[in-house]
Amino acid sequence: MRLSTRGHYGLKAMFDLAQNYGSGPISLRTVAERQNLSDHYLEQLIAMLRKAGLVKSMRGAKGGYFLAREPSEIRVGDVIRTLEGPIAPVHCVSEIDPGNCNKADYCITRTVWERVRDGIAGVLDSITLADLCREAEETNKC
Amino acid sequence: MRLSTRGHYGLKAMFDLAQNYGSGPISLRTVAERQNLSDHYLEQLIAMLRKAGLVKSMRGAKGGYFLAREPSEIRVGDVIRTLEGPIAPVHCVSEIDPGNCNKADYCITRTVWERVRDGIAGVLDSITLADLCREAEETNKC
DNA sequence: ACAATACCCTAGTGTCGTGCTATGATATCC
DNA sequence: GGATATCATAGCACGACACTAGGGTATTGT
DSSP states (O other), rough: BOHHHHHHHHHHHHHHHHTTTSSSOBBBHHHHHHTOOHHHHHHHHHHHHHHHTTTEOSSSSEEEEEEOOGGOOOOOHHHHHHHHHHHHHHHGGGGSSSOOOSSSSSOOOHHHHHHHHHHHHHHHHHHHHHHHHHHHHHHHHH | BBOOOOHHHHHHHHHHHHHHSSSBBBHHHHHHHEEEOHHHHHHHHHHHHHHTEEEEOOOTOOOOEEEEGGGGGOOOHHHHHHHHOOSSGGGGGSSSSOOOSSSSSSTTHHHHHHHHHHHOOOHHHHHOOOOOOOHHHHHOOO
């Protein structure tokens, strides 16, 4: 019952970009160092986020990455789905293309996984990057 | 964001045993065939459930497995935790032995994973095997 | 112009967990 | 005592994961 590190690292990076939103592009190396991640690996993750339209990039010297829209408009669920694929505790209740069980008759345990899926999605979709920034600020005040 | 088949298959098997609760031991082969699972593989899963005290066994001819207590006393979460380990979307928020991030300072994304974890656990712990049996019965009536 | 910076892309690779299979031993019933 | 069934351990093919390697391309500052 694990998330891969992709979602974990990716969210860290997106949070970093959210904290620096509006300050122009941030270089990959900066994010990687601040969040303590392998920069080459993070490059691949952020490429997925870029193709999904969540971040934009500027090439060349002084280039870097920045959020494609405001932190309040990016939900954690958007990030996770991009990096981990559709939320699905088991394959037959995937958010996309659920497939069908090999047994034709209705599988009662499916209702469990549907509820788990909806629970996870509900949490992830209720939190935006702006929420994380606000929480981080409040934490530092204490 | 996937459960392995262990939890999936294991819950199917436990549901099968719950439906036949009180009818004496059910052989592994019977369960495996009814739930369309590899019986040798299921054997390993049910061994874990036995060691965890969720099912009991009777050896020899006419032997088999049966639930250690009433279906209403066994939560889906008990089954999943036994087969999949403690619920933890990422390692640092495991229900048991959370470890600590390599970064000493507080990681804000952790609050996300904690909420996801609690969401999953909440769903799994709110459903008992008896609930599943009741739902299965109601479904068949329609 | 040109070097430095930093994004962009494709391949490859070691490690580990998953999802089994294989083989044999032990206990119980008829 | 044989048929049935649980118990236990070992091994193994496959794929995903978490990177690393090594290049190419765009932009900037001098």
